[in-house]
Amino acid sequence: MTSPHDQVEPTPLTWVEISERALMANARLLQKVAAGSKRSPITCVMVKGNGYGHGLIEASRCFVKAGIDWLGVADIREAQSLRSAGVQAPLYAVCHVAPNQVHAAVKLGLKLTVYDAQTVQAASRAVHDLGRPCHLHLKLETGTNRQGLRHDQALQLAQEILDTPGLVLEGLSTHFADIEDTTDHGFAKQQLARFQAGLNALRDLMSSKGEDPNQLMAHASNSAAVMLWPEVSLDMVRFGIAAYGMWPSKETFLSAQQLGRRPLDLQPAMTWKTVVAQVREVPSGEWVGYGRTFQALRDSKIAILPIGYYDGYDRRFSSRSQVLIGGHKAPIAGRVAMNMVAVDVTDNPTVTQGDEVVLLGSQQAPDGSVSALHAEQLARWIGTINYEVVTRINDRIDRVLKD
Ligand SMILES: Cc1ncc(COP(=O)(O)O)c(C=O)c1O
Numbered sequence: 282m283t284s285p286h287d288q289v290e291p292t293p294l295t296w297v298e299i300s301e302r303a304l305m306a307n308a309r310l311l312q313k314v315a316a317g318s319k320r321s322p323i324t325c326v327m328v329k330g331n332g333y334g335h336g337l338i339e340a341s342r343c344f345v346k347a348g349i350d351w352l353g354v355a356d357i358r359e360a361q362s363l364r365s366a367g368v369q370a371p372l373y374a375v376c377h378v379a380p381n382q383v384h385a386a387v388k389l390g391l392k393l394t395v396y397d398a399q400t401v402q403a404a405s406r407a408v409h410d411l412g413r414p415c416h417l418h419l420k421l422e423t424g425t426n427r428q429g430l431r432h433d434q435a436l437q438l439a440q441e442i443l444d445t446p447g448l449v450l451e452g453l454s455t456h457f458a459d460i461e462d463t464t465d466h467g468f469a470k471q472q473l474a475r476f477q478a479g480l481n482a483l484r485d486l487m488s489s490k491g492e493d494p495n496q497l498m499a500h501a502s503n504s505a506a507v508m509l510w511p512e513v514s515l516d517m518v519r520f521g522i523a524a525y526g527m528w529p530s531k532e533t534f535l536s537a538q539q540l541g542r543r544p545l546d547l548q549p550a551m552t553w554k555t556v557v558a559q560v561r562e563v564p565s566g567e568w569v570g571y572g573r574t575f576q577a578l579r580d581s582k583i584a585i586l587p588i589g590y591y592d593g594y595d596r597r598f599s600s601r602s603q604v605l606i607g608g609h610k611a612p613i614a615g616r617v618a619m620n621m622v623a624v625d626v627t628d629n630p631t632v633t634q635g636d637e638v639v640l641l642g643s644q645q646a647p648d649g650s651v652s653a654l655h656a657e658q659l660a661r662w663i664g665t666i667n668y669e670v671v672t673r674i675n676d677r678i679d680r681v682l683k684d
Pocket of ligand 1: 456504523529
């Protein structure tokens with residue numbers, strides 16, 4: 282027999298709160314910036330990587346509500362999840378959809394990035410079988426050497442697409458190699474010039490085949506490009522990181538200043554939380570955790586948190602990062618384990634079991650002061666980028682929309 286107690290849904294020990302208000306404000310701000318002085322481009326927000334860790338479905342719904350036109354996914358699994366959740370917005374896959382997944386992709390109405398004949402042939406079979414069109418975006422190689430086709434190869438594949446009934450050559454895209462890595466944008470400018478040459482040639486080809494070249498959408502801009510060069514937004518922009526309230530890099534921030542751009546008021550949307558599982562008294566001289574890498578140099582108070590590298594709290598945070606408890610920073614004591622981590626709270630005597638802990642985001646102290654741990658700070662501690670910090674948070678952790 283089950284007791285009423287058993288029927289209560291256990292509360293999670295760790296969860297990620299997402300500010301709907303922040304996501305929507307960022308999306309609208311970027312939409313406005315991308316519009317620049319010309320007609321508004323289509324806005325495609327990247328929700329790949331579980332919405333940059335913010336929750337694929339949750340983030341997508343916020344962006345759609347904010348008026349975003351398209352959602353950018355990595356692959357067919359993300360597209361399937363969105364359609365199953367009832368998200369109807371146009372979906373565009375920017376990474377790899379294998380030829381044997383193309384039939385299912387066409388069924389979902391997923392727009393595809395193409396860079397090989399096999400995918401085009403699979404799309405041709407799918408449109409024939411299903412009697413519905415497939416929208417393709419050719420990827421042009423301009424210097425990243427990740428997915429694109431060189432100029433002549435792109436024109437050849439375009440010809441094949443244009444000659445196949447049911448296939449719609451909807452777009453031509455490219456992706457910058459280093460726009461966010463540097464304040465010298467010489468290479469990105471070269472990429473843009475190569476892209477423009479490829480675009481002109483493709484539009485000429487379309488005209489020669491009696492197709493309307495203006496139907497073709499050109500797109501290249503990610504967050505950094507939207508922020509630095511809104512005047513080259515072309516027909517569509519594909520921004521990710523900035524929609525989640527983060528700058529692509531400090532170089533992008535500096536470049537924006539150098540270019541005299543008005544600073545964008547981006548609002549980080551994520552707060553990652555857990556609770557104190559246990560508070561322990563550890564006498565001076567004793568060790569904490571695996572490998573005995575932390576020794577108490579005074580009689581210490583150690584809080585154990587039910588979170589570890591399985592959850593996406595990187596093992597390299599060991600003895601390096603901090604968390605917020607009671608609105609104050611407290612250092613990680615020793616190694617991050619798979620499901621647990623210790624924090625030195627000796628200087629915060631009020632900490633008790635069940636207290637809320639912020640791993641990423643901000644927290645208010647009882648005196649009203651607010652402390653914050655930004656993704657950029659966490660990234661610096663472990664030698665990575667904010668993109669990785671937020672996307673590595675385990676998908677199984679609940680994303681909860683706030684405000
Ligand atoms: C093809 C493509 N476009 C756009 C983006 C968005 O980039 P960002 O998050 O820097 O705006 C990405 C992200 O990796 C991408 O792969």
